[in-house]
Amino acid sequence: ERLLGALRRIVVRTAPPVAAAACFGYAGFEAWRGLSGQADTSEGALLRRQMDRDADELDQRRVHWVQSGDTSRKKLYTAEAVQEVHNIQALGPAGVLLRSGEAVEVLEEGKGMEQGFNVVRRSSGVVGIFPKQYLRLQAEVAAS
Numbered sequence: 001e002r003l004l005g006a007l008r009r010i011v012v013r014t015a016p017p018v019a020a021a022a023c024f025g026y027a028g029f030e031a032w033r034g035l036s037g038q039a040d041t042s043e044g045a046l047l048r049r050q051m052d053r054d055a056d057e058l059d060q061r062r063v064h065w066v067q068s069g070d071t072s073r074k075k076l077y078t079a080e081a082v083q084e085v086h087n088i089q090a091l092g093p094a095g096v097l098l099r100s101g102e103a104v105e106v107l108e109e110g111k112g113m114e115q116g117f118n119v120v121r122r123s124s125g126v127v128g129i130f131p132k133q134y135l136r137l138q139a140e141v142a143a144s
Helices: 002-038 043-068 088-094 138-143
Strands: 077-081 103-109 116-122 127-131 134-138
Touching: 043 088, 043 116, 043 127, 077 138, 088 127
Parallel strands: none
Antiparallel strands: 077 103, 077 134, 103 116, 116 127
């Protein structure tokens, strides 16, 4: 038991500095690799690059979807934003920020991969995508 107590004291005293040194060493290695131009070829880095490419492709597809419509297209119906989107990055460059209670014209409902979004037009004329779940038909708003 005495030996166990002595061993415990040694571990308690040395483990934190050893762990800190390992973290700083790894951070220094990553900084050196980044500054020296050496590419990270780990599976995690490859996956991150693929995810970035996929996100860029999705953003471009959504921008094209919003821009491909006729700017004078007629509304399908009027809706009200019942909640704000707090992470505009999730919408990407095609997204539009709406305030809770703001009325918009729904120009197109998403299909396929975009079924969770609508193309909407604000009263200012700005057109963009907004999540369907955060919109409610004006008739439903008046009834509630």
